[in-house]
Amino acid sequence: xxxxxxxxxxxxxxxxxxxxxxxxERLGFYxxxxxxxxxxxxxxxxxxxxxxxxxxxxxRGCRWPVHFTSTVTTPERLEVHPSARASFALSGGCYIQGIxxxxxxxxxxxxxxxxxxxxxxxRDDHRRWDPAPPIRIGPGCWIGxxxxxxxxxxxxxxxxxxxxxxxxxxxxxxxxxxxxPARPLRRGGPEGGAPVAKPATGRSAG
Numbered sequence: 001x002x003x004x005x006x007x008x009x010x011x012x013x014x015x016x017x018x019x020x021x022x023x024x025e026r027l028g029f030y031x032x033x034x035x036x037x038x039x040x041x042x043x044x045x046x047x048x049x050x051x052x053x054x055x056x057x058x059x060r061g062c063r064w065p066v067h068f069t070s071t072v073t074t075p076e077r078l079e080v081h082p083s084a085r086a087s088f089a090l091s092g093g094c095y096i097q098g099i100x101x102x103x104x105x106x107x108x109x110x111x112x113x114x115x116x117x118x119x120x121x122x123r124d125d126h127r128r129w130d131p132a133p134p135i136r137i138g139p140g141c142w143i144g145x146x147x148x149x150x151x152x153x154x155x156x157x158x159x160x161x162x163x164x165x166x167x168x169x170x171x172x173x174x175x176x177x178x179x180x181p182a183r184p185l186r187r188g189g190p191e192g193g194a195p196v197a198k199p200a201t202g203r204s205a206g
Contacts, residue, residue: 065089074098081106101134113146
């Protein structure tokens with residue numbers, strides 16, 4: 001009986017939402033309403049990031065918003081395309097170390113907990129950093145949660161790095177890599193197309 005009483009109210013919710021959508025679409029305001037709702041939902045995080053970055057001074061050297069739980073060092077050595085900056089604000093717990101430089105091209109996303117480490121400590125003197133080429137992340141890459149990108153690594157266009165992977169070597173365009181150290185899980189298709197499944201192979205003799 002109780003379930004019977006609750007069914008009509010649950011059933012009317014999608015219908016009501018559909019009527020509101022059709023009404024806003026007729027007025028031409030539906031997409032504007034969606035943008036306003038998204039902005040309102042993101043406001044608490046944006047406000048918190050602003051307070052920590054501009055008032056408290058955490059990551060103040062960065063010219064774009066950074067999540068209040070992330071750390072960005074040597075921001076003047078970072079070259080980040082504007083379309084890739086959203087992940088800095090939305091993905092928490094990241095560590096971006098730009099001593100040797102980091103270049104991130106357009107439409108790249110990275111998840112929470114990602115570490116981009118452009119310089120290692122010198123083995124003989126831990127107070128010094130070893131020089132290395134900058135980390136380069138090509139357009140359209142996707143870096144999963146808690147992945148680590150090490151000094152000198154270059155990721156080609158459209159590379160996907162699985163969550164928790166440690167990437168110590170450069171990755172060609174279109175590859176999907178994962179594991180510690182990261183290895184190809186799928187390889188890019190012909191002419192730089194979509195990745196295709198990597199064929200199974202036996203254990204190598206070497």
